Amino acid sequence: MNDGVTNHKQLFISLAIGAAVVIGVGIIAVRSCEPSDGALLGSGDGSGVDPEFAIGTGDGVAGEDLVAASDVVDIEEGEPAVPAWQAPDLSLPPVDFDSPLDLSAAELDPERGALVIHRDDGMLIVLTIDPALQEHLEQTVHRYEEPAEAVVAVEPSTGRILAWVGDHSDVSPVDDPAASAYPFAASVFKVVTATALLESGEVNPELVHCVPPSHRTVELEDLSDNSERDSRCVNMTAAMAGSVNAYFARQADRQLPDGSLALWLDRFQFNREFPVPLHVEPSPAEVPEDRLESARMAAGFRHSHLSPLHAALILATIANHGEMMRPAIISEIVDSNGETVYRQTPEVWRVVMEPETAERLVGILSQTTVSGTARRYFDDREGWPESLQVAGKTGTLSNRGIEETSDDPYLVFTWFAGFAPIEAPTISVGAVVYNPERWYIKGSYLAAEAILEHHRNHSP
Template identity: 30%
Template sequence: MTGRKSFYIVAPMILFIIIFSLLIIWLFVLNRKKGASDETTLQSINLKTMDTPELKPFVWKKYINTTAARERNGVFEQVLDNGTIIRYSIDPWLQQKADSILSHFKIPWAAVFMYSIKDGRILVFKGRSEKDKRLTDLELITKAWAPGASVFKVVSASALLSTGAVNVTDTWCYHGGSHRLTSKLLVENPAKDNKCVNLPMALAQSANVVFARLGKRYLTRKSLLYHASSWGFHMDFNFILPVEKSRIKILARDENAVAFTAAGFGEVTLSPFHGAWMMSIAGNDGIPVSPWLVESVKSSENKILFSHKPEGTPQGRVISSTQAASLRKMLELTVTSGTARDAFYKVDEARYNFTCAGKTGTLARTEPEYLEYSWFTGYAPADKPEVVFAVALINPAKWRTKSIFVAATMLKLYFEKYHKEKSG
């Protein structure tokens, strides 16, 4: 009995000692694993990353906002909250003048875009809206918010010349269609077609019926879409920020869709950015010039994060040199004898001592309210282009001003500054 009592006393003690020992061993092993893990974590940390970093290269792009930029020592700069400085290519004086003009006329929506055709430097990048003051320069320049209207006739003219069936000397007679286009006008009517023009004058005077009839006769949906693509529609532009694609839609089931689109009455959208880019094709002998906006970016520690470098390889040719020369003559006629003449001539006397070439576009909508879109895209001087531009406005029923007058004023200011001459 004594031995059995001893067993009952000793056995629990031995069991307790065994369990306690196992617990100590388990805690020891666990602690070693944790220590190894901590050591690995410490070794894997790069202490440099623990410093607060400056804005990383390319991240600064999302802060681009020329509306927030100001003139500083003769240059146009935007200072970010962390001290990073974005220096723009924009001419501060011309930018301010553009803003003053748009502010003076209190235009509901407007954009003025101008850049050098020699190197792509953007000189004016101004958007302003009296209707929605939240809209930025970037939105009003790069968004395809306006219908292409008669500016699209430049693409149509290029497509027609490319067929070989239409040349610049052929004469085409028509009637009506000055402000609107109907299917009835697409049918030739010798008894009424008493106004005759060649293709250059048809473009200069924006003869809707001529372009509609020529489009219906010589162009197909496929060919017009092909040329529109060559001229930048549905294209991604090589720009520092996204540019909304200008779009064109031609319904296959509509037998008159090609005709109406060729005349500028189709489902076509266009951004001011794209409008100016199109003019660079004609002004630069058939090869487009890409605009650039940011000259340099420096951190708060004066470290260069970005510096603009000229393009090494120019963009591909869009049209032949011969066709570009033909288009330039047509576009010059728009100013000397066509729809832009009033802004550049007073009776028979030139208002300015510089020449200009371009294309106007006007289109009105009535729903939900009356609004009139006004375009003028072009380049100057007409013979040796230095700058390309696009001005797009939306006027209410009681219009404030037209794009041709804003463009003429901006060109006058440009030549006054860069040529040191008074432009009348």
């Protein structure tokens, strides 16, 4: 690297100068509502069919988790102490987060084969975004009319953001779903719980436990053994693949002492700003003091929210042997004289878990797309490449409880967060769709499109 290349702190001092602020890359437009290319038209008939497995239902009642929108919590400031090796000193660069990059101003530079932003001061910002992947995902979200859709993809080993796509309609509760942490984390939070359980050393993931079969909720009685009710017998892999709420609630209740789950919120970077020149909302989460609510949180009910970027980074951490890389949207900056004044260098943002834990989680998460809640979007999808194995986790959550009424539009947040290929991951995706009672696509469909398109463009 030549003398003209500055470090990232010097870079962002120069980036702080400027004004234009426009969030997001999607332009709201009239879109086709015709289902095609594997999309599914759902209906909210209240039939009690699990929407993760149902074909053509979007009732959101018998899914993985049901949550009231009123359960959004305010997060108090505070950072649990962690050993220094788990928290490298990577202070946020001096970015003016009130003036994020205007991604809608990005255009393709054919010579560089990259998306770039031309600044008024003559600087050329070269983005990390993959132009072909970005275009494909923009076309995908514009094709289907949903209240809101978003998908963010990152490269696990570098933190480079490969895609940043979001779109919304007039009934969306947010203006920028790609940057928003409005949706509940849902059962994606089971990944955090599984990590905590494995690192506790108190849980054998191969050991089979029998729990109640219900998907609807977790009650206090579900935390105690009952041979008459405990008819679903699973190990951690099967529990993750099937998103078995009672398994994770009961294991967390027994094996995670008070305060330990809060430590894992800190390690996974909940309640923190993201060090990128984009206005990404922190993902709020707080462990309840109540025993039952704490167990419910561990199973993915309530008390945690997630942005697509954060979801992608959590799964990228597992793909990257337990290290969460500092996310990056800028590849390089070229000044008005054509000199490169900044070039992105991968940095570890947080060592989250031991490499051995990450390796075990790869195996545990691999069955979600083979025999679990996302199988028909991946392994069962016609034409899916046999060599393209995906690890990940689904999540399904309504914005209100079973008996709750509200004037707000009924929505179900459907998630998929995962990475591929399993043997050497090159992409990690966080995708969420805000589904109404009648829906066209889910988050798993968006994620599958991202992974498949990336595979088409980059496989040998």
